[in-house]
Amino acid sequence: MEVEIRTEPGRQEPKIVILAGEESEELRRLADSLSRLALGPIPVGRGEEKLLLPQGDFLRFYADGKGVSAQTAGESYTVPLRLYELEERLDAARFVRISNGEIVNLERVTAVDLSLSGTICMTLDGTVKAYVSRRYMKKIKETLHLGGRNPRGKV
Amino acid sequence: MEKFRWTWAVRVLVGGVLGFLFSIVLVSYIVGTRGPSPATCLLCTALGAVIGAATLPFADDGRALLLRSAVHFGVTATLFVLLAAQLGARGGELLAWLAILALVYAVIWLGRWVGWYVEVMQLRSLLGLSPGPSPLKWRETLPYLAFALLLCDGLPLLLRWADHAVSADVPVLSGLLLPYILLPVAGFSSGLSLGKRQGVCPLYPVGCFLCYLPMVFLLFNSSAMFHCFMVAVPALAGNVLGWLYRRAVPKEKT
Numbered sequence: 001m002e003v004e005i006r007t008e009p010g011r012q013e014p015k016i017v018i019l020a021g022e023e024s025e026e027l028r029r030l031a032d033s034l035s036r037l038a039l040g041p042i043p044v045g046r047g048e049e050k051l052l053l054p055q056g057d058f059l060r061f062y063a064d065g066k067g068v069s070a071q072t073a074g075e076s077y078t079v080p081l082r083l084y085e086l087e088e089r090l091d092a093a094r095f096v097r098i099s100n101g102e103i104v105n106l107e108r109v110t111a112v113d114l115s116l117s118g119t120i121c122m123t124l125d126g127t128v129k130a131y132v133s134r135r136y137m138k139k140i141k142e143t144l145h146l147g148g149r150n151p152r153g154k155v
Numbered sequence: 156m157e158k159f160r161w162t163w164a165v166r167v168l169v170g171g172v173l174g175f176l177f178s179i180v181l182v183s184y185i186v187g188t189r190g191p192s193p194a195t196c197l198l199c200t201a202l203g204a205v206i207g208a209a210t211l212p213f214a215d216d217g218r219a220l221l222l223r224s225a226v227h228f229g230v231t232a233t234l235f236v237l238l239a240a241q242l243g244a245r246g247g248e249l250l251a252w253l254a255i256l257a258l259v260y261a262v263i264w265l266g267r268w269v270g271w272y273v274e275v276m277q278l279r280s281l282l283g284l285s286p287g288p289s290p291l292k293w294r295e296t297l298p299y300l301a302f303a304l305l306l307c308d309g310l311p312l313l314l315r316w317a318d319h320a321v322s323a324d325v326p327v328l329s330g331l332l333l334p335y336i337l338l339p340v341a342g343f344s345s346g347l348s349l350g351k352r353q354g355v356c357p358l359y360p361v362g363c364f365l366c367y368l369p370m371v372f373l374l375f376n377s378s379a380m381f382h383c384f385m386v387a388v389p390a391l392a393g394n395v396l397g398w399l400y401r402r403a404v405p406k407e408k409t
Contacts, residue, residue, distance in 0.1 A: 109282050114275045118216040118268065134216055137274055144281035 040089065044070050044077035051077070055094070059108050059124040061086050063101035073125055096143045098122065099133035106144065166207040174203020198238040205231050213267055228260055265291075288353070295353040299345055300362050306341050307366035307386060315374045329374065334382045338367075343389035350397020360391035 016034050020027055041052040057072045061079060068079040068086065079086065086103060087095075097103045104122060111123040112132075120132040132140070178191045178199030191199070205227070212223035232253060239252045272290045279286050288295055314328040314337075325331075342363055349356050364387035371379045 106282060109284070112275055112279050112282065112284065113287075114268075114272050115217075116268070117218065117221050118213075118271055120216070120271075120275060120278075131217075134271070137278070141274075141278065141281060144278075 042070065042079065042086070042089065043081070044079050046075070046077050053077075055091055056105075056107070058095075058105055059128055060105065060130055061090075061095075061103040062130075071128060092143065096136075096140050098130060098136050098140060102130055104130050106140075163208060163211060167204045168207070170207020171200045171204035174199040174201070174206070177203065192241070195238065195241050198234055198241060202231070202234045202238060205234060209263075224264065228257075231260075232256060291358050292353055292356040293358050296349065296356045296358045296362065299349050299356075299359055300366075302345055303359070303363045303366050303390075306338070306345070307363055308370060310337065310341075311367070311370045311374055311382075334379075334385045338382060338386040339389040342386040343393035346390035346393025346395075347397040347400075348393075350394040350399075351401050352397075354401060355398045356394060359394055360387040363387045363390045 018027060018031060041054050042058065044051050044053055053070075053072070059071045059073065061068055061070050061083065063069075063083060068081060068083055070077045070079045081089070083097070083101070083103060087097060090103065094107055095103050095105055104124060108124045109122050110126045113121045113123070115121065118134070120134065120137070122130045122132055124130060175196060178196045209227065209231075212220055212227050215223065235256050236249055236253055239249055244252060269290045276286050311329060311333060314333050315326070318326040318329050342360075346359060349359055364383045367383045367386055371377065371382060375382070
C-alpha cells in the first residue's frame with residue numbers, strides 16, 4: 001500500500017483520503033480506525049504563554065490539586081481541560097488513564113515494576129515515575145489489546 | 156461506593172453466620188462437650204465475620220494495603236488465639252496455632268502478590284518491554300540452588316563420613332566446623348553474590364533452610380535444628396547486603 005503525505009499550509013486538522021479500486025470490509029475498518037484517531041494538538045499554558053503541543057510530545061497528564069498539568073520530556077505545563085475532557089481528545093490507542101488522577105502516554109513507558117506492597121510503578125522515558133491503580137489494570141490491558149501494539153523492536 | 160459497602164456488609168454477615176454455625180456443629184464435635192459456651196459462640200461468630208472480610212485489604216495497594224493487612228491479621232490472630240485458649244490450648248500449643256495462622260496468612264499474601272506480578276508481566280509483554288525477573292526471582296535463584304544443595308546436603312554428608320572415618324570422640328568437622336564456620340560463611344558469601352547479581356531473592360534463604368532440613372534428621376537429631384538457621388540467616392543477610400551494594404554501586408555501562 002502506498003502512503004503519501006501532502007502538506008497544506010493553513011490547514012487546522014489533517015484530512016486523510018483513501019484511494020482504492022473498490023470498497024471492501026478491510027478498507028472500511030481502516031477508515032473507521034483512522035477516523036477514531038485523535039491527532040489534534042493539546043492546548044497548554046506556561047505562565048502567560050499559551051501553546052498548542054502535538055500529542056506525541058506528552059509523557060503524562062495529571063491532576064495536581066489545583067488543576068491539571070501536563071509533562072513532556074523537558075517541561076511541565078498547565079492544561080485548561082479536565083482529565084475526562086482530555087481522555088476524549090487524546091488518542092485512545094496511545095493514552096490511557098492509570099489512576100483517578102493520571103493519564104499516561106503508553107508509547108513512552110520504559111519500565112513497569114511491582115513493589116512488595118503491591119504498588120505498580122510505571123517509568124516514563126526512564127525518569128518520570130507514575131503509579132498505577134490496580135482498579136485500572138483491566139482497562140489498560142484492554143487498551144493495549146485493542147491498540148494491537150507491536151512489541152518495541154519487533155517488526 | 157454504597158454498593159461496595161453493601162458487598163462487604165453482606166460478606167461480613169455471611170462470615171459471621173457461618174462462624175456461628177461452625178461453633179454449634181463442629182466445636183461440640185471437636186472438643187467433645189455437649190454444646191459450645193456463649194464465649195466460644197461469640198468468638199467463632201466474630202472470627203467468621205473477620206474471615207468474611209479477608210480480601211478487603213487487597214482492594215488497595217501501597218501503604219494502605221500493608222496497614223489494612225496488618226490490622227486484619229492482628230484482629231484475626233487475637234480472635235484465633237482467644238478461641239484456641241477457650242477450647243483448651245495453652246502455652247506452646249497456642250504459639251504453634253498462632254504460627255500456623257501466620258503461615259496460612261503469609262501463603263495467601265504470597266499467592267496474591269504472585270497474581271499481581273503475573274499481571275505486571277502481561278503488561279510488560281503488551282508494552283513490548285522485557286518480561287522482567289520471574290516471580291520472587293525463582294528462576295534467577297535456580298543456579299545458586301545447586302550450590303545450596305552441595306553446601307547443605309553434600310558437605311554435611313562428607314564431613315559426617317570424615318568424622319566417622321577418623322573415629323573421633325568429638326565430631327569436630329560436622330559438629331563444630333560445619334555449623335559454626337562453614338555454613339554461615341558459605342551461606343553469607345553465596346547470598347552476597349546472588350544479591351549483587353540479582354537483587355533480593357527471598358527464596359534463596361528458604362531454599363538453604365529446606366535443603367538442610369533432611370540432614371538434621373538424617374545425620375543428627377532435632378537438637379541440630381539450629382544448623383538450618385545457621386545457613387539460612389547468613390544467606391538472607393548476605394543477600395540483602397548484596398542488594399544494598401548493587402543499589403549503592405550501580406553497574407557500569409559498557
